[in-house]
Amino acid sequence: MAGRPPAENCCAGFTRTEAMRAAIAAGRQPNPREWDPRMPIPAGTGMDRRRFMLGAAGGLVSVYGAGRLGVGGRALAEGIAQAATTQSPSSPILVSIFLAGGIDALSVLAPTQDPTYRKLRPTLALSPSDGTPFAEDPRLSWGPAATGFAQLHGAGKLTVFPGIGYRDPDMSHFTSRHYWEVGAADTRVMTGWLGRYLDQVGTAANPLQGLSMDSEMNPTLATAVNPVAAMDLPESFSLWLHDVWGDVFSLTLDAASSMGDAHRRAADPALAQVAGAASEVGVVRRALAPFRNADGKPSYTAPVSYPTDSKSDFPQRLAGLAAMIAAGLPLRCVALTPDTQFDTHATQSETFTPGLTTISEAIAAFQADLEARGIADRVLVHVWSEFGRRAQENGGRGTDHGAAGVGMLIGTRTTGTMVGEWPALTNLDANGNQKENVDFRGVYCSLLEQWFDHDAASVIPDARTFARYQLIR
Amino acid sequence: MPSIPSSPIATLRGRFTEKHATRLLWRAGFGPKPGQAKRLAALGLDSAVASLTRPRGRARLIGRAPHGENGLPLDPIDVWGDDHCWWLDRMVRSDQQLVERMTLIWHSWFATSIDGATAALMLRQNRMMRARALGNFHDLLVEVTRDPAMLLWLSGTENNKYSPNENYGREVMELFTLGADRGYTQHDVHEQARALTGFDNRWSEGRGPYDFHFDPELHDTGVKRIFGQRGRFNYLDTCRLCVTHRTHPSFMVTKLWGYFVADPIPAGVLRALEHTYVRSGFEIRPLVEAILRHPLFYEGARMVIPPAVFCAGLLRGSGNTVQTNAWAWIGEQTGQRLFAPPNVAGWDYAHWLDTSRWTARFQAVNYALEKNTIDPESKTYDIHENASQALARALAFWGHPELSATTKDELRAFSRRAQTRIRADWEQRPYRVMRQNALRALIPTTPDWQTC
DSSP: OOSOOOOTTOOSSOSHHHHHHHHHHTTOOOOHHHHOTTOOOOTTTTSTTOOSEESSOOOOOOOSOGGGGSSSHHHHHHHHTTSOOOSOTTOOEEEEEEOTTOOOHHHHEEOTTOHHHHHHOTTTOOOGGGSEEOTTOTTOEEOGGGHHHHHHHHTTOEEEEEEEEOSSOOOOHHHHHHHHHHTSSOTTOOSOHHHHHHHHHOOTTOGGGEEEOSSSOOGGGOOSSSOEEEOSOGGGOOOOBTTBOHHHHHHHHHHHHHHHHHHTTOSSHHHHHHHHHHHHHHHHHHHHGGGBOTTSSBSOOOSSOOOOOTTOOHHHHHHHHHHHHHTTOOOSEEEEOOSOOOOOSSSHHHHHHHHHHHHHHHHHHHHHHHHHHTOGGGEEEEEEOSOOBOSSOOTTSOOOBOSOEEEEEESTTBOOSBOSOOOOTTSOOTTSOOOOSEEHHHHHHHHHHHTSOOOGGGTSTTGGGSOOOOOBO | OOOOOOOSSOOOOSOOOHHHHHHHHHHSSSOOOTTHHHHHHHTOHHHHHHHHHSOOSSOOBOSSOOOOTTSOOOOTTTSTTHHHHHHHHHHHHBSOHHHHHHHHHHHHHTOOOTTTSOHHHHHHHHHHHHHTTTSBHHHHHHHHHTOHHHHHHTTGGGOOSSSOOOHHHHHIIIIIISOTTSSOOHHHHHHHHHHTTTEEEEEETTTEEEEEEEOGGGSOOSOEEETTEEEOOOHHHHHHHHHTSTTHHHHHHHHHHHHHOSSOOOHHHHHHHHHHHHHTTSBSHHHHHHHTTSHHHHHSOOOBOOHHHHHHHHHHHTTOOOOOTHHHHHHHHHTOOTTOOSSTTOOOTTOOOOHHHHHHHHHHHHHHTTTTOOOTTOSSSOTTOOHHHHHHHHHHHTTOOOOOHHHHHHHHHHHHHHHHTOOSGGGHHHHHHHHHHHHHHHHHHSTTTTBO
16 A cells, blocks of 8 residues: 555654755655645645735735834834725734744743652753742742743743643644644644634735734734735845845835826736736835835834844744734734744753743743733734643653643733643653643634634634633632 | 637637636636737637647746755745745746646645645655646546545545545545535445555655555455445546546536636536546546636636736746745735645635735735836936826736726826825936836726736
8 A cells, every 4th residue: 555654753854844845845845745644734725825915915004103112113113004904903822933843841830849740750850949939839840941931920920721622633843733733633624723713803904903913924923815915024025026125225215116006907917917916025025124124224223132043043033023013003913923843852951951041031022022012912922832741751851742732821810820721741641741731723713702702603613612712800 | 820629619709809818817827827818719710729728748947947045946845935936937937828827727626735745745646737737637536536645635545444544535525526515424424435545655764754555454345335336446547436436527627617707507408528538538638728708708707817817927027037935925824835735625716805805815926026016216217207107007017918997007106106295306216116016006906907
């Protein structure tokens, strides 16, 4: 028979991009099915790896309170003031942050007082003096890389799920991640859970309503109908031409969109399609132009300082996001994937510690930034990973794929407490993994109802079967 | 010049002009080289069409051979992206343009992706489709059905008498021959899957999938009931039953027409071409020859030029060939990575453009013109060139493409504005050079150029 059995715990290069790079480096043709035949087709298939705007064409972008951007306000107002809007300036925004690879929950919120933990983790166990005590459960401490989270929890702005997951957990990265992305334990669902929400509340004219701040679209935002967008940083949207620069280049781009404007109402549908896209590129370019100086650097400055990390632009992306929210760009759902891969099968602390330190501190800085700008009440951050890791460490100072893991909500309006309980290490499942006591689909339902004031049943399959949690105050 | 039989449907009346020839070259090929449309127009309609539909002998690849960034020849089997560049090069350089264009149509029609197969198997499928590009559809369908890349892509080698897999059995009717819900039921899907059982392959760590074969042991030899007929059917019967199904000719003609003409097919044309198709024993060439001469092909609505055709056309129009591997990611970003259609339904020819795709086409133009820009530090460029002269020069570079008055006005306005930005004396020459570079880049980004 064709094919071969799925590999247990693959896993160098478990993301598609990583695997593709590895294959290229090895001089091979990358082939997604090669590294895990069970991998479901990703949500939003055919929509990934496009650099900038995705999905159907749309007319974009209106700006509220342009002056609050602090810089470029006039240009911003001039550039996009003509665009219509359908969105209230106070409507809620959800920021979904995916910790790729399955983060080790036992190093985020560590049971430092638990003797079983020391036995299972002879080299990886953290000691109480390493981190910050967790007030809601004396057995636990925030790990030293999670200082940003410890600080947010201490301030009552972080809700934590120490045992989040789902029944019959799937230990494949692809399958489990797919479940989380689409909001259902079903490999056939092709739209993201936030994508389906955007299809119901969004418009055909606003791609920024679902924004992936990655170089490719995040499947969580995959819509069936409405447009969504992807870009790294607001200042990075640019075009260039060989041997044309300065004034002449600006005039060239203006001429290209002007030709779009001139033809977009053409009777011929093909002409109108090309012209519409050309015209909208002009709108997006002008909408984002104020975020970029002539030298290509960001024109905005954050009111707080973000951590710096030469290996990650995640802090800069959050700073750019705060500036875009403050400028009133019509965002609803935003997705980011930090650069760190948490699939720590070997020498876990080498990647885990610096990676999570940057991430947790950047998220804390983002929260402070939003508060300094007076827009914190509009924004809720959701942190998730496809699974936790095996309770017992492996022979390589690492951990293998697990089941229940840790998730978080951050914001001024979240309840700021523990939801569910820490799953004890004396009650592991048959694979030696922690068992879930909060279902991620119940969290999605609760977020739809409490944060978005939206009917969960219209977005999450079998919504009525999932428990709800008090997440928003 | 090969002769061509008279068409069963209406043909273009009056003179066959350069404008007509330009559209023919874009829709039945990959765009004109400078001067090519004029030469083709001189042949007249029938001979021009015959020159495309009845090429003689083997295709010749004309012009500089392709290479990648590092100067090495392309390696379509082992280097990521070189498969795309390899085919793009054939699109640019082949003197049998319609054969390549039909191969692209079959690639989208029987959409198979490298995501489910290997580069070697994709190229094997590509050769098969090229060889049968204008041949017999029934034969093509048989070859596709037992093609290794397709067997992997639609689970053909996972379909056996112990556990029938309906993947190919469904798509062969829904997407390849009949159309969704056109004269078949779920029962037919199930029975087709049984008829299609028996293919197998081996797999090894070093070679990947290999040794594709039909294993009688894995084939369900029982009686099946398909479209109301009973028999001990196998995959050859599946193909025969599909092409002889009453709804196949209309599916075939309508779908093929849609690749060439934007306007819906008139009922009378459909009937006449169905008749032609069936009477010929499912030949493809007579259909194409009729469509390429129909008045709606030349005088109907415009079509957005597909991304691969756009990229190949840029290189043809500017006298360049593939000299960088960048065309692979440009293909991906413009929305048509060859050998990787988005799904089994192929590319959506109705929606090629959004802001992201437009931006990628702009970059494609930039790459095509890499070797054709003038150095702004030139010491010889005409320092007195005015706005109209600049535009005329840029249009001449592209072989005087036909552009609408609106577009020409916009380009002229740009040309004038660029000149008004000249303030210092030292700017006289470099600004004129940059204006020329910019005009050359703007022309293929116009809505006129991107449609035909």
